[in-house]
Structure formats: structure tokens, C-alpha cells
Amino acid sequence: MTSHPLQIIKQLCVSSVALGAWLLASSAVADSSELPKGHFLLPVEGNMVGQVYTVTATEEDTLLDIARAHNVGYEEIRMANPDTSLWVPGEGTEVTIPGQYILPDETRSGIVINVAELRLYYYPEVAEGETPRVETYPIGIGRDAYNTPLGITETTMRLENPAWYPPESIRREAAERGEPAPAVVPPGADNPLGEYAILLDIPGYLIHGTNQPDGIGMRASRGCIRMHPEDIESVFWRVPVGTQVNIIDSPxxxxxxxxxxxxxxxxxxxxxxxxxxxxxxxxxxxxxxxxxxxxxxxxxxxxxxxxxxxxxxxxxxx
Known part of the structure; x- marks a missing residue:
């Protein structure tokens, strides 16, 4: 997904209020139990964090509802519960949450994205005396013919409420279906970039939110990295411009x-x-x-x- 240069220029300002809120929230913590879901202190021994656990479905739950509430993506929840209905797991059904992670065998710095795992790892900088931490989030990546590119890059810009300028390929495909795409999609419910986007130093590629959260944990994009709206919002103000992003394929x-x-x-x-x-x-x-x-x-x-x-x-x- 790409944004028009003028839109980019207009959105360079960073919210001091949100930045201040992050600084307050980033104070030292005593142990992993005090960290938000998906956040972990780096292990002293080994390379694993988190744990597998179970929850009980209610009558209203879908498996995707449960996955999102527990920091898990589509493929992860489906593979951990192969015999459970995706849409009607049923009241009282025990659902396995695959909340344990083996950290990628890469330098623990910046952002590491493992496309095979459909998961992002963020190693935030910590103050002197703080225990190093890792945050991990489910993501959506490029589908067949639109594979997310691999390699080391960096973040270049943050855009709040970005407009989306559909590339020529999307507009052409839509026109062939008799559904001409607009030249620009303004911020709002119909914008596939969601409310936040982080540009990478790979032309046309971003880490961004989505207006279709059920696709998180799937290979469904045109190469960009999608995150749940609440997840991209949680990291948006805390990932400095120039942060290394290491995109790997480690199955x-x-x-x-x-x-x-x-x-x-x-x-x-x-x-x-x-x-x-x-x-x-x-x-x-x-x-x-x-x-x-x-x-x-x-x-x-x-x-x-x-x-x-x-x-x-x-x-x-x-």
C-alpha cells in the first residue's frame, strides 16, 4: 500500500500528548505478570517466552474473537484448535491459546518479522537498569504473487490517519471487474490502511493497521505488513524513525x-x-x-x- 507524497508531508507531526503517554507507560516493571499481553521480559536462560493455556468459549464467541483477545492470529488459532468450529466453537468449549513463542534466531534489536510465522517481534530500547523486553504481535502478510520482501530495512516515517492512494494495478483490476477504484481513499472506515501506518525504506511497503481485522494471521495483503488496529496503535508512537526492521522467512x-x-x-x-x-x-x-x-x-x-x-x-x- 502506498501513500501520496503530499499526504506524507502533511502528516509529519508527532502528537506530543501520545508521546508523553508512552513515556509514562514505559516505566520499569518488576516482572512479566505486570506487562501487557504479548509483552515479555527476555529470558535469562534459553530463547522462549510465554506459555500455552486454555480459555473457555462463551455462546457469543467465534474462534477469531478469542484469537484477537489473546494476541493470536487466524492461522495460529486454527492450527492450535483444528477440530473446533471457526465461527461457532460453542459455549463451554475449551480453546487452546498458543501463547508460547520461540524467539527468532536473529539479533534482538528493533523489529524482526518472521513471514513464515505470521508474527512480528519488537525489541524496544530500555533505560539503564531495566530488563530487556520483547513484544510480539500477529500480522498479515503478502499473498501469493505479492510476497512480502525479505531483508533488512528501516522505518522512515509515521503517518496518522493516512489517506490511501490505490496503485495502478489495483485500479486496473477493479475496472476490469466493473468496479472502478477511486484515485484516493480518505481516512475513515473504508481505508484499508487503518488509522496508523509506518513507512519502510522499501518503496511502497508499510506496517499498517487494517479495516479488516479478521485477515490478521493470514497471507492476504499485497505485500504490506498488517496489524490489528489496537496493536499498531500500541507501537506506533514508540517505534522511532530509523528503527531497523529485519524481515525473515524462518519456517x-x-x-x-x-x-x-x-x-x-x-x-x-x-x-x-x-x-x-x-x-x-x-x-x-x-x-x-x-x-x-x-x-x-x-x-x-x-x-x-x-x-x-x-x-x-x-x-x-x-
Missing amino acids: IKVGWGEGGKRYIQAFTATDEQVFGMETLLNVVGLIEKHDGIGASSANYEQVSEILERANGQIVPIS
Whole structure:
């Protein structure tokens, strides 16, 4: 999604009121229990945060309602509850919340976006004496033929209540359907950028809100990174211009918890590749290198099964 240069220029001012509110909210905290949902102190040991837990659905709940309330996206909630109805889980149904995360094996700085996981990690700067933290949010990314670009970039500008200027490709497709697209969509309920947008140093790509939150946790955009409205609002004023953004595609993550316990998490690769023997050997090699106890330290058959399922669940390695 792109914004017109004039619109960009008009929206350079940052709200001092909102900035002051963030400064007040960013004071030191004692432990993770005092942090907002999806915010965690970085672990002293290992590379995992959060926990898996269950909640009970009410008669009015959809699975997507529950997912949004618990910082989870569409694919995450669906894969964690494969036998539960998406639209009518039913009163009293126990719903699994996959609220545990293996931190990406990347420098813990700025923003890290793992497109395979459909999740964003933000490592805010902390004051001297504060414990480093991480925030993580579900995202929507580019669909087939509009893959979100990978690589290291940075944030360049923040836009509040942005106007959206549909690119020529969208206007052309709409015209072919007999639904001519407007030259500009002003701020409001019909604006697909939502109320906040953070421009990246990749022409035409943004991290922004959405007017269709049910699509968070799906590959449904034209390459931009979408966030729930409340999530983009929560980070908007706190992500400085010039923040590094590292966009990766890591469908396999290996985790280590307290006491050296080992875990694997595998997602469907964005290019739909099948994990082969080379991938299996690489994963097992990583585990054994970490353990330092020789070639018998990993269960090849179990690792192979986890990679084959690729359902996003964090599985302990026996």
C-alpha cells in the first residue's frame, strides 16, 4: 500500500500528548505478570517466552474473537484448535491459546518479522537498569504473487490517519471487474490502511493497521505488513524513525527452555517447499551443536514427523 507524497508531508507531526503517554507507560516493571499481553521480559536462560493455556468459549464467541483477545492470529488459532468450529466453537468449549513463542534466531534489536510465522517481534530500547523486553504481535502478510520482501530495512516515517492512494494495478483490476477504484481513499472506515501506518525504506511497503481485522494471521495483503488496529496503535508512537526492521522467512525454529529442554516449531514455508533430508540434517545438526554431546542427542524420527506436520505447534524433543 502506498501513500501520496503530499499526504506524507502533511502528516509529519508527532502528537506530543501520545508521546508523553508512552513515556509514562514505559516505566520499569518488576516482572512479566505486570506487562501487557504479548509483552515479555527476555529470558535469562534459553530463547522462549510465554506459555500455552486454555480459555473457555462463551455462546457469543467465534474462534477469531478469542484469537484477537489473546494476541493470536487466524492461522495460529486454527492450527492450535483444528477440530473446533471457526465461527461457532460453542459455549463451554475449551480453546487452546498458543501463547508460547520461540524467539527468532536473529539479533534482538528493533523489529524482526518472521513471514513464515505470521508474527512480528519488537525489541524496544530500555533505560539503564531495566530488563530487556520483547513484544510480539500477529500480522498479515503478502499473498501469493505479492510476497512480502525479505531483508533488512528501516522505518522512515509515521503517518496518522493516512489517506490511501490505490496503485495502478489495483485500479486496473477493479475496472476490469466493473468496479472502478477511486484515485484516493480518505481516512475513515473504508481505508484499508487503518488509522496508523509506518513507512519502510522499501518503496511502497508499510506496517499498517487494517479495516479488516479478521485477515490478521493470514497471507492476504499485497505485500504490506498488517496489524490489528489496537496493536499498531500500541507501537506506533514508540517505534522511532530509523528503527531497523529485519524481515525473515524462518519456517523452522529450535528452542531451548529452562534446564536445557529442547523444542522445535515448524510452519508451512511461504514458498510451500517440502522439508527434505537436507533440512532434517541441518535441524538435527543445530540441536547437536547446541547440546555438544554427539550425534545421538537428537531423535531423527521425531524431528522428521514435526517437520512433516508443520502445524506451528511447539513440540518438546524427546
